Amino acid sequence: MLIRKQNLFKTAILFASVTLFSCKTVAQEPAKKVESQNQIVISKNAKWSDKMALTLMKRHPESYMIDNAKAPKWDYVHGLVLHSFEELYKKNADPRYNAYIKGYTDHLIEKDGTIKTYELEKYNIDMIVSGRLLFNLYETTKDNKYLVAMQTLKKQLEGQPRTSTGGFWHKQIYTNQMWLDGLYMGEPFYAQYTVTFENGKNLNDVAKQFEEIQLHATDPKTGLLYHGWDEKKLMPWANKETGNSPNFWSRALGWYAMALVDALDYFPKDHPKQKELVGYLNNVCASLAKFQDKSGLWYQVTDKGGKEGNYLEGSGSSMFAYAFAKGANKGYLPAKYKKLANKAFDGLTTKLMKVDADGTITMTDICAVAGLGGTPYRDGSYEYYVNEKKKDNDPKATGPFILAALELNR
Known part of the structure:
Protein backbone atom coordinates (compact mmCIF):
# COMPACT_ATOMS: atom_id res chain seq x y z
CA MET A 1 0.00 0.00 0.00
CA VAL A 41 20.81 46.50 -32.43
CA ILE A 42 21.41 49.34 -34.89
CA SER A 43 24.87 50.83 -34.59
CA LYS A 44 25.37 54.58 -35.09
CA ASN A 45 28.21 53.69 -37.45
CA ALA A 46 26.16 51.25 -39.55
CA LYS A 47 25.67 52.08 -43.22
CA TRP A 48 22.38 53.71 -44.13
CA SER A 49 21.35 50.59 -46.06
CA ASP A 50 21.69 48.43 -42.93
CA LYS A 51 20.08 51.07 -40.71
CA MET A 52 16.96 51.13 -42.88
CA ALA A 53 16.79 47.34 -43.31
CA LEU A 54 17.20 46.70 -39.57
CA THR A 55 14.64 49.42 -38.81
CA LEU A 56 12.08 47.64 -40.99
CA MET A 57 12.87 44.28 -39.37
CA LYS A 58 12.57 45.75 -35.88
CA ARG A 59 9.22 47.40 -36.64
CA HIS A 60 7.83 44.57 -38.80
CA PRO A 61 9.07 41.28 -37.28
CA GLU A 62 7.50 39.27 -40.12
CA SER A 63 8.26 40.54 -43.61
CA TYR A 64 4.62 40.28 -44.69
CA MET A 65 3.91 43.04 -42.10
CA ILE A 66 5.75 45.61 -44.25
CA ASP A 67 3.36 48.50 -45.00
CA ASN A 68 1.51 47.57 -41.77
CA ALA A 69 -0.19 44.59 -43.44
CA LYS A 70 -2.23 42.54 -40.96
CA ALA A 71 -2.06 39.31 -43.00
CA PRO A 72 0.20 37.92 -45.75
CA LYS A 73 -0.65 39.41 -49.15
CA TRP A 74 1.08 39.13 -52.54
CA ASP A 75 1.83 42.78 -53.19
CA TYR A 76 4.22 45.04 -55.08
CA VAL A 77 5.52 46.97 -52.06
CA HIS A 78 6.89 43.76 -50.54
CA GLY A 79 8.55 42.91 -53.84
CA LEU A 80 10.21 46.32 -53.97
CA VAL A 81 11.48 46.36 -50.38
CA LEU A 82 12.59 42.73 -50.31
CA HIS A 83 14.41 43.15 -53.63
CA SER A 84 16.44 45.85 -51.86
CA PHE A 85 17.17 43.27 -49.12
CA GLU A 86 18.40 40.87 -51.83
CA GLU A 87 20.83 43.50 -53.09
CA LEU A 88 21.88 44.32 -49.52
CA TYR A 89 22.55 40.64 -48.81
CA LYS A 90 25.00 40.57 -51.74
CA LYS A 91 27.06 43.27 -49.97
CA ASN A 92 26.46 42.19 -46.37
CA ALA A 93 25.64 38.48 -46.06
CA ASP A 94 23.77 38.82 -42.77
CA PRO A 95 21.62 35.63 -42.67
CA ARG A 96 18.74 37.61 -41.15
CA TYR A 97 18.26 39.44 -44.44
CA ASN A 98 17.92 36.25 -46.44
CA ALA A 99 15.56 34.75 -43.85
CA TYR A 100 13.41 37.89 -44.01
CA ILE A 101 13.00 37.55 -47.78
CA LYS A 102 12.26 33.82 -47.63
CA GLY A 103 9.77 34.38 -44.81
CA TYR A 104 7.60 36.43 -47.15
CA THR A 105 7.66 34.05 -50.10
CA ASP A 106 7.07 31.02 -47.90
CA HIS A 107 4.03 32.61 -46.28
CA LEU A 108 2.54 33.10 -49.74
CA ILE A 109 3.69 30.28 -52.00
CA GLU A 110 2.08 26.89 -51.41
CA LYS A 111 3.97 23.61 -51.91
CA ASP A 112 2.40 23.23 -55.35
CA GLY A 113 3.48 26.75 -56.38
CA THR A 114 0.07 28.39 -55.97
CA ILE A 115 0.43 32.05 -54.94
CA LYS A 116 -1.99 32.89 -52.12
CA THR A 117 -4.11 36.06 -52.54
CA TYR A 118 -2.95 36.44 -56.19
CA GLU A 119 -5.63 36.63 -58.91
CA LEU A 120 -4.26 36.19 -62.43
CA GLU A 121 -7.58 37.11 -64.08
CA LYS A 122 -7.30 40.71 -62.79
CA TYR A 123 -4.27 41.22 -65.07
CA ASN A 124 -2.84 43.72 -62.60
CA ILE A 125 0.75 44.37 -63.66
CA ASP A 126 1.61 45.49 -60.09
CA MET A 127 1.46 41.82 -59.09
CA ILE A 128 4.42 40.78 -61.26
CA VAL A 129 7.24 42.58 -59.44
CA SER A 130 7.38 40.32 -56.35
CA GLY A 131 8.27 37.49 -58.71
CA ARG A 132 11.78 38.95 -58.85
CA LEU A 133 12.39 37.44 -55.40
CA LEU A 134 11.89 33.92 -56.75
CA PHE A 135 14.83 33.61 -59.17
CA ASN A 136 17.48 33.44 -56.46
CA LEU A 137 15.33 31.27 -54.19
CA TYR A 138 14.78 28.77 -57.00
CA GLU A 139 18.46 28.79 -57.93
CA THR A 140 19.65 28.24 -54.36
CA THR A 141 16.97 25.78 -53.13
CA LYS A 142 15.90 24.07 -56.38
CA ASP A 143 12.41 23.97 -54.85
CA ASN A 144 9.99 23.57 -57.74
CA LYS A 145 7.29 25.70 -56.08
CA TYR A 146 9.28 28.84 -56.90
CA LEU A 147 9.54 27.87 -60.56
CA VAL A 148 5.81 27.16 -60.80
CA ALA A 149 5.03 30.55 -59.23
CA MET A 150 7.33 32.31 -61.74
CA GLN A 151 5.65 30.45 -64.60
CA THR A 152 2.25 31.64 -63.34
CA LEU A 153 3.42 35.27 -63.41
CA LYS A 154 4.89 34.78 -66.88
CA LYS A 155 1.50 33.38 -67.95
CA GLN A 156 -0.09 36.62 -66.79
CA LEU A 157 2.31 38.62 -68.98
CA GLU A 158 1.50 36.37 -71.95
CA GLY A 159 -2.21 37.17 -71.55
CA GLN A 160 -1.84 40.78 -70.35
CA PRO A 161 -4.24 42.98 -72.37
CA ARG A 162 -2.37 45.36 -74.69
CA THR A 163 -2.84 48.61 -76.56
CA SER A 164 -3.29 48.34 -80.33
CA THR A 165 0.50 48.79 -80.74
CA GLY A 166 1.53 46.25 -78.09
CA GLY A 167 1.88 48.13 -74.79
CA PHE A 168 0.71 46.34 -71.61
CA TRP A 169 -2.41 47.78 -70.00
CA HIS A 170 -1.80 48.68 -66.37
CA LYS A 171 -4.71 46.53 -65.19
CA GLN A 172 -7.70 44.80 -66.76
CA ILE A 173 -9.94 47.51 -65.24
CA TYR A 174 -7.79 50.34 -66.69
CA THR A 175 -8.58 49.65 -70.32
CA ASN A 176 -6.15 50.92 -72.98
CA GLN A 177 -4.00 52.66 -70.34
CA MET A 178 -0.26 52.50 -69.75
CA TRP A 179 1.11 54.02 -66.54
CA LEU A 180 4.78 54.71 -65.82
CA ASP A 181 4.49 52.61 -62.65
CA GLY A 182 3.76 49.54 -64.77
CA LEU A 183 7.17 49.60 -66.44
CA TYR A 184 8.86 48.88 -63.10
CA MET A 185 6.20 46.37 -62.08
CA GLY A 186 6.55 44.23 -65.19
CA GLU A 187 9.72 44.72 -67.20
CA PRO A 188 12.63 43.79 -64.88
CA PHE A 189 10.88 40.47 -64.08
CA TYR A 190 10.02 39.89 -67.75
CA ALA A 191 13.60 40.60 -68.84
CA GLN A 192 15.11 38.35 -66.17
CA TYR A 193 12.65 35.55 -66.95
CA THR A 194 13.27 35.55 -70.68
CA VAL A 195 17.06 35.64 -70.21
CA THR A 196 17.00 32.91 -67.52
CA PHE A 197 14.56 30.47 -69.10
CA GLU A 198 14.10 31.43 -72.78
CA ASN A 199 17.54 32.44 -73.96
CA GLY A 200 16.36 36.07 -74.14
CA LYS A 201 13.79 35.49 -76.89
CA ASN A 202 11.36 38.14 -75.54
CA LEU A 203 13.82 40.99 -74.92
CA ASN A 204 12.40 42.84 -77.94
CA ASP A 205 8.97 42.73 -76.32
CA VAL A 206 10.45 44.09 -73.06
CA ALA A 207 12.00 46.96 -75.04
CA LYS A 208 8.66 47.48 -76.82
CA GLN A 209 7.02 48.47 -73.53
CA PHE A 210 9.58 51.26 -73.03
CA GLU A 211 9.26 52.34 -76.67
CA GLU A 212 5.49 52.69 -76.34
CA ILE A 213 5.48 54.79 -73.18
CA GLN A 214 8.43 56.87 -74.39
CA LEU A 215 6.68 57.58 -77.70
CA HIS A 216 3.31 58.49 -76.22
CA ALA A 217 3.92 59.92 -72.74
CA THR A 218 6.98 62.17 -73.26
CA ASP A 219 6.44 65.92 -73.08
CA PRO A 220 8.41 67.60 -75.90
CA LYS A 221 9.04 70.78 -73.84
CA THR A 222 10.45 69.36 -70.60
CA GLY A 223 11.47 65.85 -71.67
CA LEU A 224 9.58 64.51 -68.63
CA LEU A 225 6.99 61.74 -68.99
CA TYR A 226 3.38 62.05 -67.88
CA HIS A 227 2.06 59.65 -65.22
CA GLY A 228 -0.41 57.89 -67.52
CA TRP A 229 -1.46 57.57 -71.18
CA ASP A 230 -4.91 56.55 -72.43
CA GLU A 231 -4.66 55.28 -75.99
CA LYS A 232 -8.37 55.90 -76.68
CA LYS A 233 -8.36 59.35 -74.98
CA LEU A 234 -11.64 58.47 -73.25
CA MET A 235 -10.73 58.98 -69.60
CA PRO A 236 -11.79 62.35 -68.16
CA TRP A 237 -8.15 62.86 -67.03
CA ALA A 238 -6.79 62.26 -70.54
CA ASN A 239 -5.76 65.11 -72.83
CA LYS A 240 -8.11 64.97 -75.83
CA GLU A 241 -5.21 65.30 -78.29
CA THR A 242 -2.43 63.26 -76.70
CA GLY A 243 -4.26 60.96 -74.24
CA ASN A 244 -1.82 61.94 -71.47
CA SER A 245 -2.66 62.73 -67.85
CA PRO A 246 -2.19 66.40 -66.91
CA ASN A 247 0.86 66.34 -64.59
CA PHE A 248 4.33 64.98 -63.90
CA TRP A 249 4.44 62.97 -60.69
CA SER A 250 7.93 62.36 -59.33
CA ARG A 251 7.24 58.84 -58.08
CA ALA A 252 5.86 57.76 -61.46
CA LEU A 253 9.03 59.11 -63.10
CA GLY A 254 11.03 57.30 -60.42
CA TRP A 255 9.36 53.99 -61.27
CA TYR A 256 10.26 54.58 -64.92
CA ALA A 257 13.93 55.46 -64.29
CA MET A 258 14.34 52.44 -61.96
CA ALA A 259 12.66 50.19 -64.54
CA LEU A 260 15.25 51.22 -67.12
CA VAL A 261 18.34 50.67 -64.96
CA ASP A 262 17.02 47.33 -63.68
CA ALA A 263 15.80 45.93 -67.02
CA LEU A 264 19.12 46.92 -68.63
CA ASP A 265 20.85 44.35 -66.37
CA TYR A 266 19.50 41.68 -68.73
CA PHE A 267 20.22 43.31 -72.11
CA PRO A 268 23.59 42.27 -73.54
CA LYS A 269 25.61 45.22 -74.89
CA ASP A 270 25.31 43.86 -78.41
CA HIS A 271 21.51 43.53 -78.24
CA PRO A 272 19.96 45.83 -80.88
CA LYS A 273 17.66 47.46 -78.28
CA GLN A 274 20.28 48.05 -75.56
CA LYS A 275 21.50 51.42 -76.89
CA GLU A 276 17.91 52.57 -77.35
CA LEU A 277 17.09 51.92 -73.68
CA VAL A 278 20.32 53.61 -72.56
CA GLY A 279 19.21 56.60 -74.66
CA TYR A 280 15.84 56.72 -72.91
CA LEU A 281 17.60 56.63 -69.55
CA ASN A 282 19.88 59.51 -70.52
CA ASN A 283 16.93 61.56 -71.79
CA VAL A 284 14.80 61.17 -68.69
CA CYS A 285 17.73 61.71 -66.29
CA ALA A 286 18.88 64.85 -68.12
CA SER A 287 15.34 66.21 -67.86
CA LEU A 288 15.06 65.30 -64.17
CA ALA A 289 18.41 66.90 -63.35
CA LYS A 290 16.99 70.27 -64.43
CA PHE A 291 14.32 70.03 -61.76
CA GLN A 292 16.51 68.92 -58.84
CA ASP A 293 16.07 71.39 -55.97
CA LYS A 294 19.09 73.00 -54.28
CA SER A 295 18.35 70.69 -51.31
CA GLY A 296 19.15 67.75 -53.62
CA LEU A 297 15.52 66.59 -53.54
CA TRP A 298 12.63 66.71 -56.00
CA TYR A 299 9.12 68.04 -55.56
CA GLN A 300 5.98 65.86 -55.52
CA VAL A 301 4.81 67.52 -58.76
CA THR A 302 8.16 67.51 -60.50
CA ASP A 303 8.08 70.74 -62.55
CA LYS A 304 6.14 73.01 -60.17
CA GLY A 305 8.69 73.58 -57.42
CA GLY A 306 7.57 76.98 -56.14
CA LYS A 307 3.84 76.42 -56.34
CA GLU A 308 1.74 76.53 -53.18
CA GLY A 309 1.16 73.12 -51.60
CA ASN A 310 3.99 71.35 -53.42
CA TYR A 311 6.62 69.69 -51.21
CA LEU A 312 9.98 67.94 -51.41
CA GLU A 313 9.01 64.27 -51.57
CA GLY A 314 10.90 61.22 -50.28
CA SER A 315 10.02 58.34 -52.61
CA GLY A 316 10.64 60.06 -55.95
CA SER A 317 13.88 61.54 -54.59
CA SER A 318 15.07 58.10 -53.38
CA MET A 319 14.22 56.52 -56.72
CA PHE A 320 16.11 59.19 -58.69
CA ALA A 321 19.12 58.87 -56.36
CA TYR A 322 19.17 55.13 -57.07
CA ALA A 323 18.66 55.39 -60.84
CA PHE A 324 21.29 58.14 -61.20
CA ALA A 325 23.84 56.24 -59.09
CA LYS A 326 23.30 52.85 -60.70
CA GLY A 327 23.20 54.40 -64.18
CA ALA A 328 26.57 56.07 -63.55
CA ASN A 329 28.08 52.96 -61.91
CA LYS A 330 27.07 50.81 -64.88
CA GLY A 331 28.39 53.32 -67.42
CA TYR A 332 24.96 54.09 -68.90
CA LEU A 333 25.08 57.68 -67.62
CA PRO A 334 27.93 60.22 -67.42
CA ALA A 335 29.87 60.28 -64.13
CA LYS A 336 28.28 63.62 -63.07
CA TYR A 337 25.09 61.73 -62.19
CA LYS A 338 26.89 60.05 -59.29
CA LYS A 339 27.46 63.53 -57.80
CA LEU A 340 23.79 64.41 -58.31
CA ALA A 341 22.82 61.12 -56.65
CA ASN A 342 25.04 61.90 -53.65
CA LYS A 343 23.48 65.35 -53.42
CA ALA A 344 20.02 63.75 -53.43
CA PHE A 345 21.10 61.27 -50.76
CA ASP A 346 22.44 64.11 -48.59
CA GLY A 347 19.05 65.79 -48.93
CA LEU A 348 17.23 62.63 -47.88
CA THR A 349 19.40 62.06 -44.81
CA THR A 350 19.52 65.69 -43.63
CA LYS A 351 16.11 67.11 -44.59
CA LEU A 352 13.74 64.13 -44.37
CA MET A 353 15.33 61.71 -41.88
CA LYS A 354 14.66 61.34 -38.16
CA VAL A 355 16.88 59.10 -36.02
CA ASP A 356 15.20 57.60 -32.95
CA ALA A 357 16.84 56.78 -29.61
CA ASP A 358 17.01 53.05 -30.45
CA GLY A 359 18.88 53.78 -33.70
CA THR A 360 15.88 53.18 -35.97
CA ILE A 361 15.35 55.73 -38.73
CA THR A 362 12.22 57.34 -40.19
CA MET A 363 11.90 59.11 -43.53
CA THR A 364 9.17 61.76 -43.64
CA ASP A 365 7.21 63.55 -46.39
CA ILE A 366 6.44 60.54 -48.55
CA CYS A 367 3.31 60.42 -50.68
CA ALA A 368 1.40 57.32 -49.52
CA VAL A 369 -0.34 56.54 -52.81
CA ALA A 370 -1.52 58.19 -56.01
CA GLY A 371 -3.21 56.96 -59.16
CA LEU A 372 -5.58 57.90 -61.96
CA GLY A 373 -9.31 57.25 -62.37
CA GLY A 374 -10.84 54.57 -60.17
CA THR A 375 -13.30 55.07 -57.29
CA PRO A 376 -13.17 57.57 -55.66
CA TYR A 377 -12.15 59.29 -58.89
CA ARG A 378 -8.58 60.62 -59.18
CA ASP A 379 -8.30 63.36 -61.77
CA GLY A 380 -4.50 63.74 -61.96
CA SER A 381 -4.74 67.48 -61.20
CA TYR A 382 -2.02 69.41 -59.37
CA GLU A 383 -4.35 69.73 -56.36
CA TYR A 384 -4.93 65.98 -56.35
CA TYR A 385 -1.22 65.08 -56.15
CA VAL A 386 -0.27 67.61 -53.48
CA ASN A 387 -3.22 66.70 -51.27
CA GLU A 388 -2.80 62.92 -51.24
CA LYS A 389 -1.90 61.61 -47.76
CA LYS A 390 1.73 61.38 -46.66
CA LYS A 391 3.16 58.43 -44.78
CA ASP A 392 6.43 58.07 -42.84
CA ASN A 393 8.72 55.24 -43.98
CA ASP A 394 6.38 54.27 -46.78
CA PRO A 395 7.86 51.21 -48.56
CA LYS A 396 7.91 53.03 -51.91
CA ALA A 397 10.67 55.15 -50.36
CA THR A 398 12.43 52.73 -47.99
CA GLY A 399 13.19 50.15 -50.71
CA PRO A 400 14.71 52.66 -53.17
CA PHE A 401 16.55 54.36 -50.28
CA ILE A 402 18.32 51.06 -49.46
CA LEU A 403 19.15 50.57 -53.14
CA ALA A 404 20.51 54.13 -53.45
CA ALA A 405 22.61 53.70 -50.27
CA LEU A 406 24.12 50.51 -51.75
CA GLU A 407 24.95 52.10 -55.11
CA LEU A 408 26.55 55.07 -53.32
CA ASN A 409 28.22 52.90 -50.64
CA ARG A 410 26.82 55.20 -47.97
Missing part, protein backbone atom coordinates in the same frame (compact mmCIF):
# COMPACT_ATOMS: atom_id res chain seq x y z
CA LEU A 2 2.83 2.39 0.95
CA ILE A 3 4.69 1.58 -2.28
CA ARG A 4 1.49 2.23 -4.30
CA LYS A 5 1.05 5.65 -2.61
CA GLN A 6 4.68 6.54 -3.32
CA ASN A 7 4.22 5.59 -7.00
CA LEU A 8 1.05 7.66 -7.24
CA PHE A 9 2.88 10.59 -5.64
CA LYS A 10 5.75 10.26 -8.13
CA THR A 11 3.30 10.08 -11.04
CA ALA A 12 1.50 13.21 -9.82
CA ILE A 13 4.79 15.10 -9.56
CA LEU A 14 5.84 13.92 -13.01
CA PHE A 15 2.46 14.92 -14.49
CA ALA A 16 2.61 18.33 -12.80
CA SER A 17 6.14 18.99 -14.01
CA VAL A 18 5.28 17.92 -17.59
CA THR A 19 2.21 20.15 -17.53
CA LEU A 20 4.19 23.02 -16.08
CA PHE A 21 6.92 22.54 -18.68
CA SER A 22 4.38 22.39 -21.52
CA CYS A 23 2.59 25.54 -20.36
CA LYS A 24 5.89 27.29 -19.90
CA THR A 25 6.97 26.41 -23.44
CA VAL A 26 3.71 27.64 -24.96
CA ALA A 27 3.76 30.82 -22.91
CA GLN A 28 7.32 31.61 -23.91
CA GLU A 29 6.86 31.23 -27.69
CA PRO A 30 5.51 34.75 -28.37
CA ALA A 31 8.06 36.19 -25.94
CA LYS A 32 10.86 34.81 -28.11
CA LYS A 33 9.57 36.86 -31.04
CA VAL A 34 9.52 40.06 -29.02
CA GLU A 35 12.93 39.24 -27.60
CA SER A 36 14.44 38.73 -31.06
CA GLN A 37 12.93 42.04 -32.15
CA ASN A 38 14.45 43.80 -29.17
CA GLN A 39 17.76 42.11 -29.86
CA ILE A 40 18.11 43.97 -33.17
